[in-house]
Amino acid sequence: MKKVLAFIDVVDGQPGEIGYELLDFARQAAPEAELVAVGAGPQAALEGLAGADRALWTVADGYRPDLVGEVLTAAIVAEQPDLVLVGSTAVGMDAGTYAAAKSGYASIAYVRSLEPLDGSLAAQSVILGGKMVARVAVPDRTVLQVLAGAGSAERGRVPGRPAQVGTLAEPAAKASFEGFGRPEAQDVDITRHDVLVSVGRGIGDASNIELAEELAEALGGVVSSSRPVVDAGWLPKARQVGKSGNKVKPKVYLALGISGAPEHLEGMRDAACIIAVNTDPAAPIFEVAHYGVVDDVLDFIPALTESLRVRQG
């Protein structure tokens, strides 16, 4: 492997953690390869990317999906790398497959690790809601969408800019950017609580949220949730944990009727103690949980609330 491109996510002027993770991931997978960071954003976003040998950068503001797709395509065409790494993020989803299609590269998504395979590589991809891992041969010239957490941002972040920074002209974009929308302040900030009682689709219905509220009260915590619960309108967006919600790190995380899709795990896997309750013994949430209960949450939640009340007298 001679050359690897790592695409650096930049949103609202800020590089995301995933960019540093990709630099580390690339060094682990192909230590001998030249590593080129590619991205679109302000020059300041290059700080911390000194771990890359070079950067190829487009100075751009705002955010346009086709712009990031075209920047990555142009970089691939110019550099002809063996491997391209893109984060499995809202930005990577715009850039990755699009650039693969435009440049004739192969595309493999949801990659959590790479392993050697007869002088080449195989990717391990987490699919089917986390229930299966596919080993996929990585052809020469492939774009990989890498899951958050596959590399270490701490190792990947090196102070300073890459030794060499080349510029890529801003490509024409069809989309225009009309501004960012910021989340409204909410009464409850789930990132600041020690105990989260988190409910998923398994809670069944809006009226059952009350059971979780009672449990949270008994525990001195607050109710959070997976995405479908928010999409159904049962809880406000500020309560959502995961990729497109909040990243949380409470002392205790109760996952009640949550399957454990990678997008959810991304937001809570660092919790100190994870307790999962699910009717499906094969639910992927049990892979990251410290304690697991196979049961119906509608039976279990009231039973736990009752147990706590008894203990508390």
Add this chain to the structure above:
Amino acid sequence: MRIAVVMKLVPDVVEELVLSEDGKRLERGDIALKANEFDEQALEQALLLKESSGAELTVIAAETGDVDEMLYTALAKGADRALKLVGDGLQDGIWNAQYAGILVDVIADVGADAVLTGVQANDDLDGQLATWLAAGLGWSFATVVSGVEAAGESLIAKKEFAGGLTANLRLPLPAVLGIQASPEPPRYAPISRVRQIMKTQSLEEREVTAPAGSITVLSLRPPEKTGGAEMIEGDVQAKAARIAEVLAQQGI
């Protein structure tokens, strides 16, 4: 505006996942398939656009399993046309690059100027359909979209990032959108209405040939157990009592 919603069947992961003998894929005949949940969100978003701006709505699905009910349900919810793509090899499942390869011509024939599909599906091993399609068609696009409004010759799309940050994007038509969530939860079509539609309306069919797929799966298997959780046994009271004890040990 003419909107096409592209849907696909995916393995229902709550049901048992049966592997083929060579261990490289799911045994499609022995597993439950269902509509990709994000495609249902895309359909709902398209129905809302139709209601607000009078768009014509065609729902498209390749016959990678029994798609009739999914398509009739879309008609019952308010889609104008339903197009079933049929052909050899589809029943084994196709990768998204293949699906996009088929769809480029189909979408031109339908005359769509906006294509909505789910942001992802649980079996998108070769990348997401919306971006394969956007590249294939050469249209403007956005993925991870949770709200779309018609604005003359453009669509205004709300794209989501982490932490609740969103971007408002103006996408000139024609455009492809990968829908994460519709502003309203997907509507429900009563079974009686679906049955009635089955009697009064029919699915259009079109013969297609899938291009070759580019992905080589070496093996497919459940994740290796990495320690995993301590599983608590007993009746529900006993389990609750044990978890209460664990919480007490955590100082809660």
